[in-house]
Amino acid sequence: MGLRAQALKSGIEKRHLSELEQLFLEGVTDKEYGIYRDIKAVKTAIKGQDGGVVTSLLVEGMKKGLFDSAIVVYRQNGFQAEAVIAENVSDIRMAKGSKYQLVSVAGKLVEAVKEKGKKKIAVVGLPCQVLGIREIQKAMPEVEIFVIGLFCMENFVYRLLRQSVGELLKVDLDLAEKANITKGNFIVTNEGKQVSCKVSELQEAVRIGCSFCTDFTSRLADISVGSVGSPDGYSTVITRSRKGEELFRLLKDLKETSADRDEIDRLASWKERKGFEKLKQEFSSLLG
Template structure:
């Protein structure tokens, strides 16, 4: 896509330089030189250089576009600039690899990232797929590794809301997958600013972990434990609710649990189980997800997901000493073997889709 066309399509020409995107963007709060407003302005003035590192600061959280008064689709605009950067041989992988070297320590696997240990695990704690995330957070909090944890609660039915959990009860309330994006990084940044560098754990999607590592790079005082969730794609709640009510004739807001397994989207509601193909929900997928290439949360201290494990277990990938330390707290951990090929296959598929979509821009 030519620059002029990209500017038109993403409505960058609407920009009035109000600066709301900068005020909203968790990355620009820490990376002083990163300014979505300025990047939009430079593009409008014809001075944008797609070889600048700045265009790789964005983590596609869409907070700026949600709050832009002139409907500028800034994340899509950034993906368009990245597509241009590809023509100069500049790829996302270079920035991810730099962060991997900085924060992680283990053997490199080209598909699933740095690995110190990989296993399928479950604990006695009730939670989705083995209760691993809940167990890690409660154990870390009880042993004093961190004072709070950024997690996602349900609100208004099944809408995801990122919160700062200060106690084990709030951590337990967050168990269960939501399959929606929630602004965990925004909550983290608020917690850092308000708490002055407390020790914090965060459970987040791969895109958010990328943003967190960029923040950590310039704000090294913060003591963080990052737990990444496997993610192939994610939904916007309002669109998902609408689509699910059309296909399954249920109100997602009343669901007890939702799950994505083997290509099916499953809703557990009023003692029943209703499901449809995930492919039928494509119009509810967040726009940025189609460009995303990270399935396994390559930059997290520990990555967790159901793919590759038997029912009732979670796959757990340890990628750093902090990850080791955290997993070591689980005294009731039961383990079994992981199907590493299954994880690699999905990771390759996601990468292929992201690269192809970027080349199409």
């Protein structure tokens, strides 16, 4: 974080992000959520965490041959999670749903290339991971990579999250059917019943790095997907490159409604402000 504060002060961070944007994205620029071509709220026939868009993009992209493998995250041993290389449509479908923890998708991407010889890959990641994935992509220009980024306000240390949820909601997260975050609430479905608490009550379980993060919408992805800005059961989709657009066009039988851009703007700018303030607070001597 100290290095990041220095990169920020010297202007290196801004230049670096802008270079990556130039290299991979193409569209108009919005101050809050970056370069984009289109923003929509859509729902697919697949029942996913929200509109099933991520799973549908991966399924259709693989069927069409845009890629032959996808790095996705499976739920393992209760609510723990791990990244896997999905090589067919049923593997992709098994990865539906958000797992609120950091999983090494970038490591799996490198494994897919180096150990399995994959040349056309899709990868799903959080904003912090998308940045790393773009660096990997720069170093491996011979590999075709489709990057799907998720919106993310914060992520959790699973052990601490399970402990906090157990204390607050009297539910063992390992045994829960689903967990999701909507409008500032952390909602757990267990034995068909929903219990919830405010996400702000789970702050002790949040990963420390998240408080310095300034990217809510995965600004460097080919296509970003999240729930904020959409009604329940829909996903907000931001296409940011021709590749993202090509992938999005493959989706069939879409239900569409308009996305609430003000809500996305509000949360994206809030996260950015909060992250920079935290950096300033922790590294005041460096940032002045």
